Amino acid sequence: MDQIQHNFITVRGLKFHVADLGEGSNVVLFLHGFPEIWYSWRYQMVALANAGFRTLAPDYRGYGLSDIPPEPEKTTFADLVADLVAILDHLGINKVFVVAKDFGVRPAYLLTLLHPHRVSCVVTLGVPHVPLEPRKYRESLPEGFYISRWNVCFGLLIVEMYCFYLVWISCRNLDERRLISDDSMLKPL
Incomplete structure (x- = not known):
C-alpha cells in the first residue's frame, strides 16, 4: 500500500x-x-493509507511539480484555497480531514472558515492558532519566534543557516540534532 500515485490535475488555468x-x-x-x-508527508500518507484512509498531498501553485502562475508575486492565500477547492471538485471529493504544518496552516484555516461544509476537521502543526489579520498575526508571536528567525535567514539569503535549518528539521532524533548543532553552521549566529 506504499505506492504513491502522482497525478497532474489542471484547474484554474494551472497544472497541479x-x-x-x-x-x-x-x-x-x-x-x-x-x-x-x-514529500514532507510521505510517511504519514503511507501510515494513514494502511489504516484505511485515502490521502492527498498537493504541491501548491509554484511549488514542486505544480505550475508556476504567470505572476507568482500576486498569489494570495485566497488563491491557494480556491486551488484546493478546485482540486477537490475535480477529484469528486466533498469533504476532507485537513492536516497542515507551517505555511500550510493559513490555507487550512481559511479553507475551514470559507468552506466549512468541505472540512470534517483540521489539525495544524508548528504554528499556533492566531488571528488571520496580518498585523495581529505578527504581534501575536513572541519575540524570536522560530518562524520569524527562519524568515530572516531565508530573506537575507544566509545560505549556511538556511541549509542548517533544512537539515536540522529533518533529523529523526535528538542525538542527530545535537550532532548537527555542534557544526560550524551555527557560527553565523
Missing part, C-alpha cells in the same frame, strides 16, 4: 501535482509548509 495514496471515502488532505512540497 497531487500525490495520492489509499482508497475509501475518508480523505485526508495534507498541506505542506515552506519551503517544502508534498
